[in-house]
Amino acid sequence: GQNIDQPTEMTATEGAIVQINCTYQTSGFNGLFWYQQHAGEAPTFLSYNVLDGLEEKGRFSSFLSRSKGYSYLLLKELQMKDSASYLCAVVDSNYQLIWGAGTKLIIKP
């Protein structure tokens, strides 16, 4: 079966750095997405990786290793508004999105 694993919940301190991991086992791979979702709101696009390596966008970076079936989202200089759930999703061989359950990130002052 297809599987996406993410930690259920993480806690970090304002101003710090946090890394949210995502491991996957899917039938084929055509890219990996990270979305941010504040409670009760719509998910919003953060990043897309299809090649190995690190993609940086301001305070957020996303890394991919296809051989290890692994990705992480790195958030720097954490702000209170970063408190949200972070969803990892993989595009499989049929171009269908397989979603992880999401990681709830709690930022403390």
Place this chain on the structure above:
Amino acid sequence: DGGITQSPKYLFRKEGQNVTLSCEQNLNHDAMYWYRQDPGQGLRLIYYSQIVNDFQKGDIAEGYSVSREKKESFPLTVTSAQKNPTAFYLCASSPSPGSGANVLTFGAGSRLTVL
């Protein structure tokens, strides 16, 4: 501003009733999707449509129905056959189905509670 509008935001239903959730987009996207989100689970695909007058079942289509009569609109009906309909429903659209970098734009969601 372009986007996706879902309505209603909150909906209460009695058991045995059908309800319809509205989804409208003005992004000129070809593909539209309906997802269900439950606590502790990933998004699960109910139905999707890549072109007008055509749609496909997702992983959990039983008890749901859709139509795609216009490019802009993709309403979802939750029928009385859906055994556990209480959930958060998300509509999404994308410009280019069938490609890897197919970024979804989501609506704000509709929360359905069955009394």
